[in-house]
Amino acid sequence: MNLIKNFFDSTRPYVSEGGKFEWLWSVHNGMETLFFVPDETTHSGAHIRDAIDMKRTMITVILALMPALLFGMWNIGFQHYRALGMDADLMTNFLFGLEKVLPLIIVSYVSGLGVEFAFAQWRRHPINEGFLVSGMLIPMIMPVDIPLWMVAISTIFAVIIGKEVFGGTGMNILNPALTARAFAFFAYPTYMSGDQVWINTSTQEGQKVVDGFSGATALGELATTGTTHFSAMDAFWGTIPGSVGETSAFAIIIGALILIASGIGSWRIIISGVIGGAVMALLFNALAPVAISDVQKEFFAIPFWHHLVFGGFAFGMVFMATDPVSAAQTMRGKWIYGFLAGFLAIMIRVFNPAYPEGVMLAILFMNVMAPLIDHYVIQSNIKKRLKRATVKAA
Amino acid sequence: MSKTIKIKRGLDINLKGKAEQVFGEFTSPATYALKPTDFANLTPKMLVKEGQEVKAGDPLFYSKMDERILFCAPVSGEVTEIRRGAKRKILEVIILADKEVRFKEFPVSDPSGLAREEVIERLLSSGTWPFLVKRPYGVLANPDRSPNAIFISGFDTAPMAPSYDVILNGQEEHFATGIAALKRLTDGAIHLSVDARGGMPKAYEGLSGVNIHSFEGPHPAGNVGTQIHHISPMNKGEIIWTINPEDVVVLGRLFNEGKYNPERVVALTGSEVKKPRYFRITQGANLEQLFNDEVNEGNVRFISGDVLTGKKIDKTGFLGFFDQHLTVIPEGDFKEFVGWLSPGFNKFSMSRTFFSWLNPNKEYVLDTNQHGEERAFVITGELERVFPFDIYPMELLKSIMVGDIERMESLGIYEVVEEDFALCEVICTSKIEIQKTVSNGLRLMEKELG
Numbered sequence: 011m012n013l014i015k016n017f018f019d020s021t022r023p024y025v026s027e028g029g030k031f032e033w034l035w036s037v038h039n040g041m042e043t044l045f046f047v048p049d050e051t052t053h054s055g056a057h058i059r060d061a062i063d064m065k066r067t068m069i070t071v072i073l074a075l076m077p078a079l080l081f082g083m084w085n086i087g088f089q090h091y092r093a094l095g096m097d098a099d100l101m102t103n104f105l106f107g108l109e110k111v112l113p114l115i116i117v118s119y120v121s122g123l124g125v126e127f128a129f130a131q132w133r134r135h136p137i138n139e140g141f142l143v144s145g146m147l148i149p150m151i152m153p154v155d156i157p158l159w160m161v162a163i164s165t166i167f168a169v170i171i172g173k174e175v176f177g178g179t180g181m182n183i184l185n186p187a188l189t190a191r192a193f194a195f196f197a198y199p200t201y202m203s204g205d206q207v208w209i210n211t212s213t214q215e216g217q218k219v220v221d222g223f224s225g226a227t228a229l230g231e232l233a234t235t236g237t238t239h240f241s242a243m244d245a246f247w248g249t250i251p252g253s254v255g256e257t258s259a260f261a262i263i264i265g266a267l268i269l270i271a272s273g274i275g276s277w278r279i280i281i282s283g284v285i286g287g288a289v290m291a292l293l294f295n296a297l298a299p300v301a302i303s304d305v306q307k308e309f310f311a312i313p314f315w316h317h318l319v320f321g322g323f324a325f326g327m328v329f330m331a332t333d334p335v336s337a338a339q340t341m342r343g344k345w346i347y348g349f350l351a352g353f354l355a356i357m358i359r360v361f362n363p364a365y366p367e368g369v370m371l372a373i374l375f376m377n378v379m380a381p382l383i384d385h386y387v388i389q390s391n392i393k394k395r396l397k398r399a400t401v402k403a404a
Numbered sequence: 405m406s407k408t409i410k411i412k413r414g415l416d417i418n419l420k421g422k423a424e425q426v427f428g429e430f431t432s433p434a435t436y437a438l439k440p441t442d443f444a445n446l447t448p449k450m451l452v453k454e455g456q457e458v459k460a461g462d463p464l465f466y467s468k469m470d471e472r473i474l475f476c477a478p479v480s481g482e483v484t485e486i487r488r489g490a491k492r493k494i495l496e497v498i499i500l501a502d503k504e505v506r507f508k509e510f511p512v513s514d515p516s517g518l519a520r521e522e523v524i525e526r527l528l529s530s531g532t533w534p535f536l537v538k539r540p541y542g543v544l545a546n547p548d549r550s551p552n553a554i555f556i557s558g559f560d561t562a563p564m565a566p567s568y569d570v571i572l573n574g575q576e577e578h579f580a581t582g583i584a585a586l587k588r589l590t591d592g593a594i595h596l597s598v599d600a601r602g603g604m605p606k607a608y609e610g611l612s613g614v615n616i617h618s619f620e621g622p623h624p625a626g627n628v629g630t631q632i633h634h635i636s637p638m639n640k641g642e643i644i645w646t647i648n649p650e651d652v653v654v655l656g657r658l659f660n661e662g663k664y665n666p667e668r669v670v671a672l673t674g675s676e677v678k679k680p681r682y683f684r685i686t687q688g689a690n691l692e693q694l695f696n697d698e699v700n701e702g703n704v705r706f707i708s709g710d711v712l713t714g715k716k717i718d719k720t721g722f723l724g725f726f727d728q729h730l731t732v733i734p735e736g737d738f739k740e741f742v743g744w745l746s747p748g749f750n751k752f753s754m755s756r757t758f759f760s761w762l763n764p765n766k767e768y769v770l771d772t773n774q775h776g777e778e779r780a781f782v783i784t785g786e787l788e789r790v791f792p793f794d795i796y797p798m799e800l801l802k803s804i805m806v807g808d809i810e811r812m813e814s815l816g817i818y819e820v821v822e823e824d825f826a827l828c829e830v831i832c833t834s835k836i837e838i839q840k841t842v843s844n845g846l847r848l849m850e851k852e853l854g
Binding site: 011014015043044045046047048049050051052054055056057058059060061062063064065066067069070136138139140178179180181271272273274276278334335337339340341344384388391392394395396398399 | 417419563637639640641705707711712713714716731733735736737738739740741742743744745748751752753754755756757758770771772773774775776777779780781782783784785786788794795796798799814815816822826827829830831832833834835837838839840
């Protein structure tokens with residue numbers, strides 16, 4: 011520990027202003043604060059401070075992501091061996107998934123943090139911790155078989171265009187992780203949708219994919235046929251194909267509980283998102299008799315809780331919609347924002363056959379709308395204050 | 405008494421080192437000081453020179469804005485030093501005190517029999533006027549404008565706050581006279597708020613013509629700003645004065661005894677104090693001897709006031725003008741190895757990200773470490789949890805940061821002063837200097853709109 015301390019102390023002169031490696035200051039500062047909570051004391055205002063900081067906040071979110079990530083790794087192995095008609099034990103499944111997912115995580119972090127470090131240094135800012143979470147979210151919302159270079163390009167695009175051009179952390183309009191996914195989705199559609207990408211079907215000597223195998227997701231099946239052979243229970247536990255981290259509603263609920271209990275995630279957004287999704291699904295149920303085709307009729311009629319556990323709905327509402335920067339900021343705004351995100355997600359999912367999953371687009375759309383929602387919420391507060399003044403003066 | 409007003413949003417920080425309800429012996433120190441820096445936005449103009457003899461109640465300096473507002477010596481003696489800082493700003497006017505305090509004599513009279521102008525004149529000339537704080541902006545009151553109301557918070561909910569039951573004990577008569585004087589200053593109401601949880605000082609009983617309100621809830625329920633907001637929120641153009649109960653006593657003494665005598669009961673608290681208890685100390689007293697005797701050795705921070713809004717002072721520092729509270733806590737100028745990863749059974753946090761939430765009744769020893777560096781202002785919804793105002797705190801702060809006066813006004817800056825945001829500053833994940841930001845906003849408003 012003293013060794014690390016000495017290292018940072020002795021290298022500091024080189025990265026300080028005028029030093030030989032001045033261009034490494036942000037990285038030096040970032041690494042040092044990672045190892046040591048700084049000795050900075052309060053100098054104005056309150057003399058004591060809450061122990062929480064950005065790093066603690068981010069690590070709590072990472073912790074909340076862990077159940078979904080670990081389950082996702084296992085599920086990748088499970089889907090793979092099932093496609094090959096083999097029975098693998100828990101550890102084999104997990105290790106197979108680990109081997110596939112770890113490179114995605116590394117690529118996402120390296121490319122994203124590289125851009126972050128460069129921009130921080132350029133602006134002479136300390137490094138913001140926001141990407142610690144974005145970098146974990148990106149691989150979790152990608153299909154397992156996506157080429158690594160696509161992950162890298164999507165991530166770099168998301169950090170630069172989604173975040174840095176607006177001024178960096180806290181200034182972005184869109185959720186960076188979803189921006190990365192949206193970029194990949196529109197730039198490389200064949201790698202991001204369809205029925206080929208969700209399950210790794212690579213074979214070794216003597217292995218082959220079982221006859222009649224389909225790699226479609228539940229939502230893919232629903233969009234084309236109106237039914238799916240996956241049960242809602244499968245979807246709840248997560249033993250279905252899908253993006254790396256999105257399949258298990260159960261693991262995501264554990265994460266949601268961590269976020270809500272620790273006070274990091276907004277329960278208002280999560281709850282209202284679920285309500286919004288359920289309301290839209292119930293509306294579709296009611297509209298089923300007037301559907302224009304049999305496929306649509308069947309899709310309209312599926313019970314609302316199926317919508318909540320299939321696809322990326324749970325993951326999106328818990329981990330994406332709750333991003334404090336791109337969500338609505340006011341309490342009342344959060345209710346409206348969450349509700350509409352859930353509502354629109356199911357609407358896009360059911361109405362638009364081109365996008366079997368609507369969550370990404372719904373949340374991105376609501377990210378754009380969030381400032382407008384906040385504007386009206388705050389305006390009502392301002393009007394109330396004005397009214398109070400005039401009533402009293404009259 | 406009207407029905408109890410319940411404050412839901414807020415936070416009580418349970419710190420180790422609350423004062424026991426006993427008194428310690430305080431020996432009068434050699435020096436006293438009056439600090440212009442205790443007043444928001446004050447430019448002092450000196451009336452005395454070094455070497456000059458003064459009595460308690462003799463003016464030392466006045467406000468550049470209004471030369472009628474005098475600031476008077478708390479004790480008698482010789483002005484030994486006018487201590488200045490950068491740009492020759494006056495920091496402290498130091499008096500070498502006499503053994504026996506000689507008081508300047510003011511007439512003894514019943515304020516209810518005096519005209520409004522006479523009361524104002526008496527307060528101005530005796531140096532008691534600066535106890536009145538004007539809202540908006542939290543600055544010195546203007547003698548030419550009558551306030552819409554005067555608010556007094558009769559209890560303190562800050563961490564380790566002293567009990568007014570102790571402070572006002574035996575001062576009932578002076579308190580009542582002080583209230584009578586205040587009544588002459590406004591055509592509006594005098595509002596006094598008391599703690600619904602009990603412990604109401606005897607001084608608050610039997611007052612006539614005072615609206616008593618009862619408040620219940622966590623800090624900042626005891627902040628006068630919170631109380632104003634829930635009793636009668638301020639609008640643009642309104643003026644409200646506030647004053648602390650122990651300063652009402654000083655006003656009362658002036659009329660009852662004809663003396664300016666700002667002696668008060670002060671709680672010495674904090675985890676680094678050997679035996680936290682109460683002392684009788686006159687405003688401006690040098691605290692070196694007290695700190696030497698009562699505080700543990702070590703790297704500590706001395707605060708005149710509470711941990712949320714108090715001012716940092718040296719070990720050789722002086723008691724502030726408004727303070728009835730001294731706090732000593734450890735300094736936190738050390739690096740903690742991967743502290744942000746630790747389970748944190750001993751770390752205080754409003755969030756439940758540290759395991760200390762498993763023990764809600766824990767008494768904390770907190771130091772002055774900031775626990776992280778300043779970051780982008782991104783976490784939403786946390787400030788609201790400790791800010792019991794119908795105001796959007798984050799939006800107001802952002803409007804201050806960009807200096808948008810119109811928006812600051814419409815978002816309610818008239819209703820707040822720095823201390824109302826103190827808890828927000830404590831719990832802010834991004835470590836923004838919130839009270840300083842609010843102060844900047846208030847100064848800007850004052851400069852632009854007056």
